[in-house]
Each structure stands twice: as structure tokens, then as C-alpha cells.
Amino acid sequence: MSRQELIGPQGLRQDGRRASELRKIKCTPSVLSQSDGSSYIEQGNTKCLAAVYGPREARQKAQILHNKALITVEISLAPFSMSERKKRKKFDKRLLEIASAVKQTFEPIIMTNLFPRSQIDIFLQILQYDGGMIQICINAATLALIDAGIPMLEYVCACSAGIVEDTTILELLGTPELTVALLPQSQKVTLLQLETRLHVDKLEPVMKMAIEGAKDIYKHLDKISRNYIEDLLQKSNPHPPI
Amino acid sequence: MPSSLISPSELDYIIRGVDDNLRADGRGRLDYREVILETGLISQANGSARCRLSKGTDVLVGVKVEIGSIEIDGTDEEVAAIEAKRGRIVCNVECSPIASQQFAGRGADDINNELTQLVDRVLNGPQGGLNLEKLCIIPGEECWIVYIDALVLDYGGNILDIIFTTIRAALHNTRVPKTVIEEDKEVEISDDVEEWERIEGWELVPISVTLNKIGTRHIVDATVLEELATKAKLSVMVNKNSKICGIQKIGGGSIEHSLLNEMLQTGRSLGQNLIHNLDKMLQKEEEINAKRKIGFFASA
Numbered sequence: 001m002s003r004q005e006l007i008g009p010q011g012l013r014q015d016g017r018r019a020s021e022l023r024k025i026k027c028t029p030s031v032l033s034q035s036d037g038s039s040y041i042e043q044g045n046t047k048c049l050a051a052v053y054g055p056r057e058a059r060q061k062a063q064i065l066h067n068k069a070l071i072t073v074e075i076s077l078a079p080f081s082m083s084e085r086k087k088r089k090k091f092d093k094r095l096l097e098i099a100s101a102v103k104q105t106f107e108p109i110i111m112t113n114l115f116p117r118s119q120i121d122i123f124l125q126i127l128q129y130d131g132g133m134i135q136i137c138i139n140a141a142t143l144a145l146i147d148a149g150i151p152m153l154e155y156v157c158a159c160s161a162g163i164v165e166d167t168t169i170l171e172l173l174g175t176p177e178l179t180v181a182l183l184p185q186s187q188k189v190t191l192l193q194l195e196t197r198l199h200v201d202k203l204e205p206v207m208k209m210a211i212e213g214a215k216d217i218y219k220h221l222d223k224i225s226r227n228y229i230e231d232l233l234q235k236s237n238p239h240p241p242i
Numbered sequence: 243m244p245s246s247l248i249s250p251s252e253l254d255y256i257i258r259g260v261d262d263n264l265r266a267d268g269r270g271r272l273d274y275r276e277v278i279l280e281t282g283l284i285s286q287a288n289g290s291a292r293c294r295l296s297k298g299t300d301v302l303v304g305v306k307v308e309i310g311s312i313e314i315d316g317t318d319e320e321v322a323a324i325e326a327k328r329g330r331i332v333c334n335v336e337c338s339p340i341a342s343q344q345f346a347g348r349g350a351d352d353i354n355n356e357l358t359q360l361v362d363r364v365l366n367g368p369q370g371g372l373n374l375e376k377l378c379i380i381p382g383e384e385c386w387i388v389y390i391d392a393l394v395l396d397y398g399g400n401i402l403d404i405i406f407t408t409i410r411a412a413l414h415n416t417r418v419p420k421t422v423i424e425e426d427k428e429v430e431i432s433d434d435v436e437e438w439e440r441i442e443g444w445e446l447v448p449i450s451v452t453l454n455k456i457g458t459r460h461i462v463d464a465t466v467l468e469e470l471a472t473k474a475k476l477s478v479m480v481n482k483n484s485k486i487c488g489i490q491k492i493g494g495g496s497i498e499h500s501l502l503n504e505m506l507q508t509g510r511s512l513g514q515n516l517i518h519n520l521d522k523m524l525q526k527e528e529e530i531n532a533k534r535k536i537g538f539f540a541s542a
Contacts, residue, residue, distance in 0.1 A: 034397050035343075049338075074347070078302075085308065
């Protein structure tokens with residue numbers, strides 16, 4: 001598909017979205033039995049499962065941090081997650097890079113100083129991939145950390161945007177783009193990755209769009225986790241007030 | 243296997259429960275947990291299935307078929323003549339670290355390899371059921387390669403049985419596109435999405451019944467805690483015609499000869515029921531799939 005045809009005459013993209021429209025998000029917290037916290041999230045055709053273990057005793061003595069908890073992130077890609085079957089090695093360099101980006105995003109947000117000498121593991125499993133790896137990893141991890149009850153300063157929500165022929169586009173898939181992770185309450189950016197050439201004048205509108213997208217994702221995640229907790233409360237209270 | 247700790251009193255509770263034919267979750271010795279089956283949920287794969295046990299094990303299998311060249315290894319002419327007329331099956335089992343913390347880093351390497359080899363051995367041999375000759379396109383040159391990738395998403399005990407069940411369901415769900423051989427021996431895949439066939443012999447693909455020896459008795463479909471109390475495990479692979487297609491003893495302890503025979507018989511008869519139930523579920527799934535649905539956990 002050439003870049004010109006990216007937006008049709010009616011202002012719709014190939015998947016039916018408008019330029020400033022997010023992909024459909026579906027998410028569920030607490031889907032796995034063995035982990036302390038887990039989540040499943042679907043953004044369009046990219047699907048990801050996240051599991052959080054900890055805080056617990058650090059596994060390797062050499063890694064122990066004496067004043068705060070150690071965070072580890074591991075991402076795995078299912079062999080059938082892309083249209084071409086590719087057996088990826090567990091320690092693929094690109095995946096390692098994304099894992100370390102996710103780790104750095106969460107390090108300042110999780111209140112690690114509350115758990116000295118311990119470890120928090122975040123595992124991410126991509127089941128189906130259709131663009132936007134970093135953002136889905138961050139969103140899934142946020143939801144799983146909330147489910148695990150790990151104290152955080154606030155949510156972290158990530159979104160991406162790009163530009164085609166002077167139109168800023170939210171979640172431009174397939175081509176490199178700008179990914180932003182946002183702390184929605186304090187309005188701070190914790191992760192910023194630009195993977196393409198972009199004119200300085202265009203940076204502002206693209207950034208603005210990505211931030212707006214992240215805010216929308218935040219609203220959705222917040223609604224889902226609040227509903228989930230309310231549901232839990234109701235279930236755990238055998239005699240609800242009349 | 244996830245090796246967490248179990249206390250002596252927990253161990254005692256499990257062993258006595260098994261003796262009295264009443265387990266912690268209310269099941270008898272030979273009762274299975276409820277299985278939830280979904281098929282056709284991975285859009286990029288030719289076939290897929292996902293099996294879940296209530297509050298536990300969760301396995302996702304994707305099957306992809308690709309055209310590849312026939313590889314003949316070995317110098318034996320007779321073997322080469324058979325191999326030249328056959329397609330191939332490539333299996334891969336992966337335990338994701340999200341399933342259990344024991345699978346983090348390189349922790350799953352051993353169990354992945356063990357399970358992959360076992361599944362590969364059963365499916366590629368003559369007992370595997372699949373008609374490999376039907377997967378050959380041009381003898382000696384081109385054939386279909388069936389890639390079976392199993393991914394363990396959640397660990398609640400008894401993964402081997404669930405892996406086999408899911409693989410059988412995924413193979414049932416697999417659509418192999420029709421091919422046309424052109425004059426210059428070029429293989430063309432039919433453009434028509436409706437032109438497809440099932441892999442012949444999927445119904446004869448065996449499933450596994452794992453029997454866990456606890457105390458002096460044996461149980462099926464063990465939970466994580468029950469697996470920790472297990473002395474020895476015996477997996478029996480059974481197909482639809484009630485034939486035993488493979489036996490594998492797993493784990494430390496030993497099994498007495500008399501008990502071994504009893505376990506084999508139990509495995510065989512239970513396997514029959516399981517296959518019967520699975521076939522019923524698959525038929526139902528096919529009817530639902532005709533109405534189309536999308537998503538993994540969205541329906542959960």
C-alpha cells in the first residue's frame with residue numbers, strides 16, 4: 001500500500017479508523033492462576049498477556065539492591081504471532097531492547113524503595129502482533145502491576161503517532177513512528193522514541209496526538225480496573241448493604 | 243516442573259484424600275477437571291485451538307502449513323524412497339514465563355525440550371495418525387510442512403495431557419489450502435479461500451492420559467500441589483481405536499509391575515472417553531465457528 005492511499009477519500013483508513021482514532025482496546029485484569037498479578041490486553045490485532053511476580057526475595061544474590069527492589073522484564077513472542085512463522089530466540093536483540101525500555105519506564109513509577117533487597121518480575125507474552133509492541137507492553141504491564149497490588153505513583157499509558165502528508169495519524173502501523181509513555185495525572189513523559197525522520201515543526205503536533213491517545217487509553221484502563229475492583233468487593237462481601 | 247515447597251501436613255492431606263477417593267477439590271481419583279475449548283482464534287495461523295482447565299492450565303496451539311522442499315537424510319535407499327513421498331511435521335512446545343515463575347530466563351529450557359521431543363516422537367511416527375503421504379505435493383521435491391507450536395500460558399498441573407488435547411483440536415481446525423501443479427513444476431496455492439482440506443488422519447491423532455502415583459494409588463489430572471505429592475508419573479498415549487501409541491514414564495520414583503498394568507488399562511479406557519468428549523466438543527465448536535467470533539480472553 002502506498003503512502004498516498006493510507007487515508008481514503010472519506011478520511012477513513014484501511015481498517016476503518018479516522019486519523020485521530022485509536023484501535024479498539026479490550027482488556028481484562030487477573031487472567032492467570034500462578035502469578036501475583038496478570039492482565040490481558042488487545043489493541044486492534046496486537047494481543048498481549050502480562051504476568052507480574054513479586055515483590056519477593058531476589059533470586060540472584062549478586063543482583064540484590066540494598067535500598068530498593070530490582071525490576072526485571074522479559075518479553076516473549078509466540079511463534080505464530082506474525083504472518084510469517086519465525087522461531088525467535090528468547091534473547092532476540094530487538095526484544096531485549098524493548099524489555100529494557102519497559103523496565104526503565106517503570107523503574108521511577110513503582111515505589112521500589114518500599115521493598116529493599118527484593119525483586120519484581122514482569123513477564124510479557126505477545127500472542128499476536130500487528131504493530132505497536134512497546135505501547136502494548138507498557139499498557140499490559142501497568143494493568144498487571146495494578147492487579148498485583150504493587151504500589152505505584154500513578155498509571156503509565158503508552159501510545160504512538162505518526163505523520164503522513166501533513167496529517168498526523170494516531171497509531172500508524174507498520175511504519176516507524178513516535179512512541180510516548182505518559183504519566184496521565186502529572187502529565188509527564190517517561191518514554192519517548194522516535195524511529196523515523198521528522199521535521200522539527202511536525203514534532204509538536206505528532207507528540208500532542210500521541211499524548212491525547214495515551215490519555216484516552218488511561219481513561220479506559222482506569223475504568224476497567226475500577227470496575228474490576230468494585231466487582232471483587234461485591235463478591236467478597238457476603239452481606240451487601242441494602 | 244514448578245518446584246515450589248509443600249508442607250508435610252499438606253502432603254499427608256493429599257495422600258489420605260487420594261486413599262479415600264476424595265481429593266481437595268471434591269473430585270474422585272479418576273475424575274477430570276472441566277475443559278474449556280476454543281478453536282480458530284489465531285487469524286494468522288491455518289489452525290488453532292486453546293484449552294483451559296477451570297482455574298489452571300491454559301494451552302494455546304497454532305498450526306501453520308508451509309510449502310517446503312523434501313529433505314532426505316541418511317543413505318539407506320529404502321528409507322529415502324519412503325521419505326521422498328512424505329510431508330513433514332515440526333513440533334515445538336514452549337512454556338511461557340507467564341505460566342509459572344520457574345519458567346523465567348532459561349528455566350524452561352529443559353522442560354521445553356523434553357515436551358517438544360515427546361510430542362514430536364509421537365506425531366512423526368507411524369502411530370501419529372496423520373497421513374504424511376497426503377502432505378506430499380511433488381514426490382522428492384515439494385511437500386507441506388506442518389508446524390505445530392504449542393504455548394503454555396498458565397500452569398495448573400497436567401500440562402502434557404492438555405497439550406495433546408489442544409494439538410488434536412488444532413489439527414482438526416487446520417485448513418490446508420489446495421494446490422495446483424503447473425507444467426514447469428511450479429506449485430500454485432489456490433486463491434479460493436473456500437478451497438481447502440483437512441489434514442487426513444487427524445482423528446487418529448493420539449491424546450495423552452497422565453497417571454500420577456500418589457501413595458499406593460494413582461490419580462489423573464493432578465493439580466500443582468498433587469504433582470508435588472506425586473512419586474512417579476506415567477503418560478499413556480491412546481488413539482481413537484483404543485490403541486496405545488506411546489508410553490512415557492516421567493519423574494523420579496518407581497512403579498511396581500502389577501500397578502503398571504493397572505495404570506495402562508485405566509489410561510486406555512479413560513483415553514477413550516476423553517477422545518469421545520473431545521470429538522463432541524470439536525463438532526460443537528465447528529458449528530459455533532460458522533457464526534464467527536474473535537478474541538481470546540474477551541469471552542472469558
